[in-house]
Amino acid sequence: MKTNNHTIHTLIFVPALIALSLSLQNCVSRSANPAPQNQAPALPVMGAPESPVTVYQEFSSSLEGKENVEIRPQVDGYLEKIYVDEGAYVTAGQPLFKINAQLYNEALNNAKASLLAAQASMQKAQVDVDRLKPLVDNSVVSDVQLKTAKANYNAAAAALAQAKAMVRNAEINVSYTLIKAPVNGYIGSIPFKTGSLVGRGEAQPLTMLSDVNTMYAYFSMSEPDFIAFKNKYPGETIEQKLKNVPAVELLLADNTVYPQKGKIELVQGQFDKTIGAINFRAAFPNPNKILRSGNTGKIRLPQLFNKVLVVPQEATFEIQDKVFVFTVDAGNKVSSKPIGVSGKNAYFYFVNKGLSAGEKIVLSGTGNLKDGAQIQPQLVSADSVLKANPI
Known part of the structure; x- marks a missing residue:
């Protein structure tokens, strides 16, 4: 069968034309409905709440019994x-x-024998004095003999006192x-x-004897911490300030809180120049003898804030040791703002400057945000955040 070349070209051209037409239609459709570009991200936002908070400063400590006596x-x-x-x-x-006391018992017996001999010598000296006194009074013998007898008596009295001391010393050694x-x-x-x-x-030593009815927890503060400590509590002297320090807690090595609270009683008189710190001592009652000398832990010094702004740590970021948050304005634009942190726990920062109560902050997803960026705020209740992670 003979095929016409014009027919073949027509058969090839028509499908190509259809495909080109469809491609053009798709291009027109895409240009008419372009995909959204740079859409504002939807991010959770919360008004910064105020809450009463107790903040703790923690200091490593070592524990010793009130009395640790070396038995020697x-x-x-x-x-x-x-x-x-x-x-x-x-x-x-x-x-x-x-x-074994055998040697010391024999020494005691020897001292007692010496005491008996000294007593006999003193008695003899007394007899000589008593015998010569009337003879001297009647001028029968010279008073020189009486003086000699009295001197012998005084020597015997001294020897007797020495013998008594030796007996006491020997008795003490036996008691030891x-x-x-x-x-x-x-x-x-x-x-x-x-x-x-x-x-x-x-x-x-033979052993160590520890009185653990009261335990002392020793810890130290750096110079800046000590200055802040002094400025925090009322009083003219350190002793007066210590009376106004609240009871402290003891965090044990397993991160449990010891049930009894303690009281700071002592501050060392001067700083240790080698470490730039000053030592403190807190006393804890130990009625159940749970604590023992040699235990370690952390002293938790509380500070109560009646009202403080609470900011989740995940809402913050750090630049050069400063903590920042992203705040959201009325036009849903964000801006970074530094905040002052007065304390923290596992989940929150407690803010004392840089934010106002109720000011909106971005809770998460801040990694790619920049100042002036537009977002779609998704409001989150502050109560729900605080309930999820209690302060």
Whole structure:
């Protein structure tokens, strides 16, 4: 069959023309309904609320019992008995250790024998004085003999006093062989065993006895913190200011709050030049003996604000150690604004300058915002934000 070239060209051209026509129609349609460009983003916005807030300053601390007593021997000898075990609670006067007392008992016996000899010598000297006195009075013998007798009596009296002191000293050494608890408290580790040779020159104590009915938490403040501390509370002297400091809390190592509140009692007299800080001490009651010497924690010093602006931390950003938020004006344009932070918790900053109560701030999505940008504010209730993350 013979095909006409004109027919072939026509068959090819018509579909191409249709495709070109459809393409042109699509272009016209797109130009007539262009896609939205640079549409203002919809972002959550909240009016900055005011709320009563308690802010805490935290300071690392170490704990010690009110009395931590090193139990050390005051005489040398072999450890004969250990009456207590490590960790035991003991009361004042309770026996703890016994050092072999044989040597000291013999020294006491010797001192007592010397005392008897001194007493006999004094009695003899007294007899001589009594015998010579009437003879001198009657001019039978020279008064020189009486003077000599009196001198011998005085020497015997001095020897007797010395012998009594030696007996007392020997008795004290014997008493030192039984070591008793000087205070109530808990026994620490006992590095020595029965039969160990112990003495006054030993570097290690026999044990440590801790009175933990009251615990002292030691912490320090830097110089700027101390100046702010002094300016915060009324009073002319530090002692007067400490009376106006509220009770403090103790945050334990597991981040739980110790149930008993404490009171700051002491400020060290001067700054430690090596670390530029001054030391404080807070006292905590320890009725259940939960706390022990050597525990660590954090002192939480509270400050109550009757009304303070509350701003979620996620609504903020930082530039060169300054905290900023984006505020929204009546025309829905945003502008960055620095804020002053007086405190914070896990979720919020507490603002003391830079914002007004009720002023609208962008809650999230601020990463790509710039000053003057237009947004579509989606108003969020401040109550819902505060309920979701309680202060």
